Amino acid sequence: MRELRWVSEEGEGIEHLAFDARSDGFSAESVVVGQRYGQAYGLHYEVRCDPQWRTTYAWLKIVGGAEVELHGDGDGHWHDGHGVALSSIEGCIDIDIAATPFTNTLPIRRLQLAEGERKPIAVAYISTPDLQVTRVEQAYTCLALNDEYRYEGIFREFTADLQIDLDGLVLDYPTLFRRLPSAN
Structure with a gap:
């Protein structure tokens, strides 16, 4: 398991993420304290992916506020925590949580692009x-x-050019996020 942190470059904010890679897939659990559109928030989230980096589960909770649970089958079919199909995101394999650079890792790893290759995708x-x-x-x-x-x-x-580490985790997301050095 790896633990890392990013700081926001557009205001006050920090994220602490625990990332685990196993033979049956990948998981992340994180806490983000931030500010967006002038509103301060605290966010706790969990994301799980299968071995091909297809998102199969996401749970997000705003401290004192909204909560979302998503279940995906890896082929673009989604339902919420109550089993209700989510047709509005049908066909999406990846998720993108606005508050974190972590979810950029999902398509970067899943797509396996060759150098110079570009791929448009639909995301939730x-x-x-x-x-x-x-x-x-x-x-x-x-x-x-x-x-x-x-x-x-x-x-x-x-558009942003993202530098990543060997696990595909963002090091630098210009104007938005910057990885802090490891405390180890």
């Missing part, structure tokens, strides 16, 4: 702090294999 975007889940269009391009990837938020005309 979870806004913070209201936890609204919507389908959005994004794209990833491998700029330097296992080192740097371009993220395009097509739905909001935003």
